[in-house]
Amino acid sequence: MDIVLRNNADQPIYQQIKNQMADQILCGTLSEGQQLPSIRGLAKALGISVITTKRAYEELENEGYIDTVPGKGTFVSRRDRTELQRQQQAVVTEELRQTIAQIRRAGMELEEVLALVRHFYEEG
Structure with missing residues (x-):
């Protein structure tokens, strides 16, 4: 997964993460069922707040792009x-x-x- 954040962008950081992940899911770069980094792991890798990453993941899940399985992790949804x-x-x-x-x-x-x-x- 490749995410590039721009502090001077018009979009907030969580939105940049969400949009880039959604794009990668739709184009197949992130495949169905693929496990994603944990919220904390992604936050650390990107050097941002856990809260910011959590919001991006929540929106992705609400829109059907990802699924969270308690105790197992977060995965790219198997939806069509x-x-x-x-x-x-x-x-x-x-x-x-x-x-x-x-x-x-x-x-x-x-x-x-x-x-x-x-x-x-x-x-x-």
């Missing part, structure tokens, strides 16, 4: 990746709907928005 992607796409669709409403209120033109989307998408 396609279903996880569908759930994520539904969230993105709703967020996009809200963003488009804000864009209209701001008076931005479609071409401006498309150029921004293209820029941010290519930026990665």
